[in-house]
Amino acid sequence: MPLYEHVMIARQDLSNAQAEGLIEHFNAVLADNGGKTLDSEYWGVKTMAYKINKNRKGHYAFLRTDAPTAAVQEMERLMRLHDDVMRVLTIKVDAHEEGPSVQMQKREERGERRERR
Template sequence: MPLYEHVFLARQDLAQAQVDALAENATKILTDNGGKVVKTETWGLKSLAYRIAKNRKAHFVMLDVDAPPAAVAELERQTNINEDVIRFMTIRVDAHEEGPSAMMRREQRSGRGERGERGDRGDRGERSGFRARDEEVE
């Protein structure tokens, strides 16, 4: 069977239990139609880049799916009807990602401390080579 990733955004005013119920409903739709959900990740309540249906934030949920195309079509049909889901996207993938997704790994990192110094700045924050060019002009 083909492999898919299905991500949906739920309204910001829903409780986490309601978001989990939406994910369980999607899992039930897929299993009833001959598919299965390999992994479910809840990415949490995140800010949106722009407003969608008067929502500034949304609950993000991703499902790794192994199902026939008819089951995915039924999932998309049901998701499109649901008022609590403001956006969704399903893509076909060659293989599911092992371990946590990129969104989950982002939360585990410890900020900017891993990047280190830039290396192109002098002691006083000046770019290297800038002073030498000025001195030659004079």
């Protein structure tokens, strides 16, 4: 099955438990449609670069999935209809990276940055 990575931004006035509940809900949607979540990370409340629906901050979540296209489309459809979800980004990848995402790594653990030209 194809591999996907999803990033979701939920409203800032949700509690941490409610935001993590959204992640579990969408994991269940994938499982019901024949997919599986390989890894999920809750990144917490972060400030956005610009306002979305009059919100300056949002709860960020990251999912790594292995699911058929129909399951991903159904999950995205439900995310877009959900009142608490502001934005969704889904990317199809060839392989998942091992370990935590860059957002969850400490600065010392990240690789060296390239020089800018």
